Amino acid sequence: xxxxxxxxxxxxxxxLLAWTAIGTFAGIYIGAIPGLSVTMAASxxxxxxxxxxVNDALALIAGVYMGGVYGGSRTAILLxxxxxxxxxxxxxxxxxxxxxxxxxxxxxxxTVMSVIGGFVGILALAVAAxxxxxxxxxxxxxxxxxxxxxxxxxxxxLASNSLAKGIFAASLGIxxxxxxxxxxxxxxxxxxxxxxxxxxxxxxxxxxxxxGVAEVLYQLRTFDLPAIKQKVxxxxxxxxxxxxxxxxxxxxxxxxxxxxxLPGTGGDIAALLAYDQAKRTVKNxxxxxGEGAYEGLVAPESANNAAVGGAYVPMLTxxxxxxxxxxxxxxxLYIHGLKPGPLLMVETPHLFWFIVGNLVLANIFLLxxxxxxxxxxxxxxxxxxxxxxxxxxxxxxxxxFAVQNSVTDVYWMLAFGILGYxxxxxxxxxxxxxxxxxxxxxxDVSYRRAMISARDDxxxxxxxxxTSPLSLILTLSLIAIVVGQTPLWARLRGxxxxxxx
Amino acid sequence: MNEPDQTGGAADVRVxxxxxxxxLIFNGxxxxxxxxxxxQAWTISGFQSLSSAGVFPMLATGAMVVSxxxxxxxxxxxxxxxxxxxxxxxxxxxxxxAFATLIIGYMLALQPLGFIVAxxxxxxxxxxxxxxxxxxxxxxxxxxxxxxxxxxFRYVFVVVLPRGVFF
Numbered sequence: 262x263x264x265x266x267x268x269x270x271x272x273x274x275x276x277l278l279a280w281t282a283i284g285t286f287a288g289i290y291i292g293a294i295p296g297l298s299v300t301m302a303a304s305x306x307x308x309x310x311x312x313x314x315v316n317d318a319l320a321l322i323a324g325v326y327m328g329g330v331y332g333g334s335r336t337a338i339l340l341x342x343x344x345x346x347x348x349x350x351x352x353x354x355x356x357x358x359x360x361x362x363x364x365x366x367x368x369x370x371x372t373v374m375s376v377i378g379g380f381v382g383i384l385a386l387a388v389a390a391x392x393x394x395x396x397x398x399x400x401x402x403x404x405x406x407x408x409x410x411x412x413x414x415x416x417x418x419l420a421s422n423s424l425a426k427g428i429f430a431a432s433l434g435i436x437x438x439x440x441x442x443x444x445x446x447x448x449x450x451x452x453x454x455x456x457x458x459x460x461x462x463x464x465x466x467x468x469x470x471x472x473g474v475a476e477v478l479y480q481l482r483t484f485d486l487p488a489i490k491q492k493v494x495x496x497x498x499x500x501x502x503x504x505x506x507x508x509x510x511x512x513x514x515x516x517x518x519x520x521x522x523l524p525g526t527g528g529d530i531a532a533l534l535a536y537d538q539a540k541r542t543v544k545n546x547x548x549x550x551g552e553g554a555y556e557g558l559v560a561p562e563s564a565n566n567a568a569v570g571g572a573y574v575p576m577l578t579x580x581x582x583x584x585x586x587x588x589x590x591x592x593x594l595y596i597h598g599l600k601p602g603p604l605l606m607v608e609t610p611h612l613f614w615f616i617v618g619n620l621v622l623a624n625i626f627l628l629x630x631x632x633x634x635x636x637x638x639x640x641x642x643x644x645x646x647x648x649x650x651x652x653x654x655x656x657x658x659x660x661x662f663a664v665q666n667s668v669t670d671v672y673w674m675l676a677f678g679i680l681g682y683x684x685x686x687x688x689x690x691x692x693x694x695x696x697x698x699x700x701x702x703x704x705d706v707s708y709r710r711a712m713i714s715a716r717d718d719x720x721x722x723x724x725x726x727x728t729s730p731l732s733l734i735l736t737l738s739l740i741a742i743v744v745g746q747t748p749l750w751a752r753l754r755g756x757x758x759x760x761x762x
Numbered sequence: 763m764n765e766p767d768q769t770g771g772a773a774d775v776r777v778x779x780x781x782x783x784x785x786l787i788f789n790g791x792x793x794x795x796x797x798x799x800x801x802q803a804w805t806i807s808g809f810q811s812l813s814s815a816g817v818f819p820m821l822a823t824g825a826m827v828v829s830x831x832x833x834x835x836x837x838x839x840x841x842x843x844x845x846x847x848x849x850x851x852x853x854x855x856x857x858x859x860a861f862a863t864l865i866i867g868y869m870l871a872l873q874p875l876g877f878i879v880a881x882x883x884x885x886x887x888x889x890x891x892x893x894x895x896x897x898x899x900x901x902x903x904x905x906x907x908x909x910x911x912x913x914x915f916r917y918v919f920v921v922v923l924p925r926g927v928f929f
Contacts, residue, residue: 425836429792429829435822436799443806443815450806450819451799474865481858481892647893648900651885652907654865658872658881659915659923666922671869679862686853687785705818712813719812 267611268618270316277320281619284324285626289634291325292332292345299329299345303586315597320619322593326586327623330528330565331375331631335638338367338558346472347528347565349692350536354550354557361553365635369498370555371562372631374510378563379624381514382521382570387617390574390606402710403725407735408523409700409707413693414742426689434697437462439705457669464698466661466670467677471691473657474678477650479685496635502555509539509556510563517564521571527586528565528572529696535564566627570620577605577613784853789834796826857891864888877923881908 271277291302302325333348338355351371358367413431440451441461452458513535520531539550539560546554576587599605599612606613661674681691715722726736800823806816868884875883885904893900916923 423833423836425829425832429796429826429833432822432825432829436803436819436826439819439822446815448806448815450815451802453802478858478862481861482852482855645893648889648903650861650892651888654868654888655881655885655907655911658869659877659911662872662924663915668869668873668924671872675865675869678865682858683788683853686782687788701822708818709813712817717812722812 264610264614267614268621270615271320271619271622274316277316277619278622280317280320281324281622282626284321285328285623286324286630286634288325288328288330289332289335289627289630290638292329292348293335293638299326299586302329303590315594315599316615318593318597319590319616322590323616323619324623324626326590327379327566327569327620327627328630329586330569331372331379331562331627334371334375334562335368338364338371343472343692345529346692346695347532347568348561349529350532350561351558351565353536354552354554357548357551357553358555358558363553365494365496366498366502367555367558368635369496369632370502370506371558372496372628373498373503374506374559374562375566375631376624376628377507377510378514378517378565378567379569379627380621381511381563382518382567383617383620383624384570385518385522385567386570386573386577386620390578390613399731401725401729401732402707402714403722404729404732404735405707406704406711407726407732407739409704411735411739411742413696413700414739423688427693430684430689430691431693431697434694434699435701435704436697437467437694438464438698438701444702444706445709462673462698463661463665463667463670464695466674467698468695469657469661470674470677471681471694473653473660474675475681475685475691477653477657478678478682480646480650482686497632506555506559509543509559513539513560513563514567517567518571520564521568522574523571528568529692531568531571532561532565535560566624573616573620577616782853785837786834789830789837793827793830793834796823796830799823800827860891861888864891872924876925878908878912880924881911 271281288299288302292299303322329345330347333343333345334351334355337343337348337352338359341352341356343349343352355367355371358364413435414428436451438461440458442448442459443450449459516535516538517528517531520534521527536557539556543554543556546556548554550557572587576591594600594605599609657674657678658671661670662668681694684691684694711725712722715725726732800820803816803819803823806819807814808816810816864884864887868880871880871883882904885907886900889900889904890897912923
């Protein structure tokens, strides 16, 4: 506890304060602009800041991370384009709200709820980090596999009307993620004999393709439709509104922290899970979900920012990334000569408290910038599409190129963009593809480790899912999700509902 | 001045009037691609053992094939395949083809011409294609945009951008 003084280090040092503020401000815009992702920004910032002092670099990246996770909600509400994967769920109710002319309150409420979620996440990081790390240590490979499958099923079923299309999209993503040299046996997989594919396909290229270029092409399809101008009025939300949704926000934040702390699963899954949970539990939403319910905004926005604090937990205590951005931060810590893992908290406890204090600071800046920058933001949103779409293409190209200085990645990005366009047109969800790309390698390795430890015996392998308490809980939740998706279950529920009404 | 068009986009817009024309062909293409990938997965290590490199790829591609069968079986009944004319008007309009061609041209020009020239040409052409108003203004906007992006990435983020013959 003697290191707690470092909590305020970022608050008192002017340069650290400035970098956190700049990071948060930039993060909001990076998160908001489709095609620019926090992951991409963080990875570019690593190459940009590696000569810096480690504290400055961490302050800037923490700000970008916090701001970016929130920023995606802005375009989700105003344009129905999730600026970041973590805002996919926000668009489901945020955009209908904007169509009803309530964009202002929607943005204000999501800002405040993001900040509340952020604080809950940081609190969990500060208080429960050692406890959660002990819990996470018990995870066996099969548990990682189960969690990944649960995440993919949830995204697949939530993101479209058809579960089959969701599963197809996720499986496609997994296959894209598996392209290249197998890390365990060095065998080539899905490379079609191409040597350049041995290193795999850059998931940044896939992400920008599916979310940037595909989106641009898709918007061209509806280019001639009459324009609707969103009115963004006063965005400072009413106190009564905040108080009304505070319990839901705290509940969603708890989901967010937990999901964020699970390895690999970050704000995107947390937001979708919290949205799903709210949809199931909230009895009388302000409007039906999907038609502009404030509950549908509060839940994902609280959860995705709560997941930021959660994602730091396994990163700082175990050296395992909580999501893609923390994976990049781990890279940054290595560059600066620090080893994230169990020893980090022992050898450099002051770093832990500095990070916690810095996240709190970023969250405060998020509240300030989130409730004040809307005029400038609307200017960007009000730019004619004919100007902004070509600009998104240029940014997508530069961003893809920047990650590995590779023109090949740019070609991949275009290919994924065109594929993504057709997938969108024919009603396939794109979000599960990205999740599949990120989780595919993790699932593959987890499955094989679990199978090897079961000595390739199917009965032992299957038995372990029901003998370990943790695996049993996960298996049962997986079964519940699958059963809940079947037509039989929907019919049973429909009959029950008909009987009661 | 165009107002921002808020109706487009969205990762997951539901298409109200049923599947757009050509969905049968696209689904067929995806099914074929899934089968090719499934075959590729099988060639990795066959059925050597349950923990070999090819098992999980086979599971993933298997899921692709099965879900495609479910999708095609479900769509056959209500989906009329649509006429070619509707397909070319709705799914692949002239504007989308022209814009996609510009993007491809931009990428091909990136290395020989360098980032600055290629981006400037692309932005001007694309903005003129979509905006069609105030040609001079698009020239200026393109120039300013390229300058800002170049400055930001080159000097703030220190990213090496492709250089061409001139710049």
